[in-house]
Amino acid sequence: MPKTIVGVMGVGEQATPQEIETAYQLGQQIAQAGWIVLSGGRNVGVMDAVSRGAKSCGGMTIGILPRVDSEMSSAIDIPIITDMGNARNNINVLSSHAIVACGMGAGTASEIALAIKAKKHVILMTDDREAQRFFRSLNPELVSIAETVENALNQLKVILATQK
Amino acid sequence: MPKTIVGVMGVGEQATPQEIETAYQLGQQIAQAGWIVLSGGRNVGVMDAVSRGAKSCGGMTIGILPRVDSEMSSAIDIPIITDMGNARNNINVLSSHAIVACGMGAGTASEIALAIKAKKHVILMTDDREAQRFFRSLNPELVSIAETVENALNQLKVILATQK
């Protein structure tokens, strides 16, 4: 039976220390819940931190890489090499049962929008009020906000239970 | 020498009569400026209207279609069949020298975000204040707002002149 996959999207090179810390803890909690972490797979920012967090708790990690020569996070178990740049963002969201967005930037925004288009639930972990208002206005049923990792996990449990 | 291509993105089935009218006029103006219109190519909403507008003024139109069996606008000269669903949105923006977004929805939002990621100029034609604030906050230099078709055309002229 296919495993439950949680996509964690977020800022790359520009991630703040707090976003890195949040992503790391998210990875730990997702792994402890028995779910697989899916990310953009590169060796920076949220993608790297969430994967390292998951591995620190014995979890499994998938990285959907943009290029053949992308520098991969050392914490990826299953690298999927797309070689299609940001068009891979659509694969990230389609392959995830639910998505957490950690921080905000143009790449992350594209993933949230593609997720809504694909009718996937997205949990926003950002204090960017403009982003919160905009994405909630696009679809208030699919987009929610979490202020803490614990709250994000509780929301994921509800969302994923509904899908079964 | 490659022709100048202006991407016009926007709402499909849910487009309002005013968005349709704006897109049609945009297509006319872009064609009269001697540029090619690129859109998502389907037979609905902004994609269809902008292509019909361009053809009504003797312009040329490219449609980047999501599926082999997508219903194509009758006003497309050059259909590019990607068969890759919304992952084609990245091709739409990469192949355009500048982008106009007409109306707002999840698909359009993904294209604007991918355009910003790719360092393309985007002109927003929407009265959605949350969208305006959010995308302007992502990158105020690449994202601008136009209230009229005439204003959008004037902005396109400046943007495209800078690229030469």
Add this chain to the structure above:
Amino acid sequence: MPKTIVGVMGVGEQATPQEIETAYQLGQQIAQAGWIVLSGGRNVGVMDAVSRGAKSCGGMTIGILPRVDSEMSSAIDIPIITDMGNARNNINVLSSHAIVACGMGAGTASEIALAIKAKKHVILMTDDREAQRFFRSLNPELVSIAETVENALNQLKVILATQK
């Protein structure tokens, strides 16, 4: 009404002088027949030669480019930037009404195979007997052989007339 598009696929950096010459003449003949030439768009080999040939006769050319920073043939009118490497080969064949393969190599072979999978006609212009036998064995109705540019054009006329 959408224009008729003929895809010409073939060897890149390793093209022989004779393949370059054949591709150039093919481009001339396709343009004179009123069809658009579609190729991989790069500045080398068959893609470049067929586009230059078409332009020398006033034709129109589409280039489906693999990368944002691919060096483009100077004879491309409409560059479509996919940024998805060889996965673009599927777009090349889906967007063409018929395909001519000029020379042989791994990339060209992938396009011929994808074309057959998509039920597109392919005309082989190669003296590689193994390639001829193999692709004809995959589908003898969709794959034919042309020894001269004139013969290829005559075959294209029959194939494209049947599609109307």
Add this chain to the structure above:
Amino acid sequence: MPKTIVGVMGVGEQATPQEIETAYQLGQQIAQAGWIVLSGGRNVGVMDAVSRGAKSCGGMTIGILPRVDSEMSSAIDIPIITDMGNARNNINVLSSHAIVACGMGAGTASEIALAIKAKKHVILMTDDREAQRFFRSLNPELVSIAETVENALNQLKVILATQK
């Protein structure tokens, strides 16, 4: 550390009972060697059989699916939803450390050609002499032939050891 992934490509709906049996045994042997099986993920032919074989020996399976609504093999652990049809074939080969092709058809041929283009080793398990001759002629160093599952496994061991 990323796991070792073996791609097994092959015929879908038209697979023969013997190809199904070979694929099933291949899946068993690959799982017993500790490697992950990657396939096209659908519920038919070689993709389904190799995944079922791997699961019967406690292995792990990845399925790179063409569509959101593709019918998935019940033996897939990690479905990657590309929604990009046969353009996903490039992802299949780029994400595999080595490839085994079981049976022959247009889709399989495109994967072998894309694999050679990407400098991946391909082991052919087919008695199609034309296919053997053609792909060996494209690149005799990357393409080899196996007549039995045991022989394919021995070749994989050599190929994968060289990559470390």
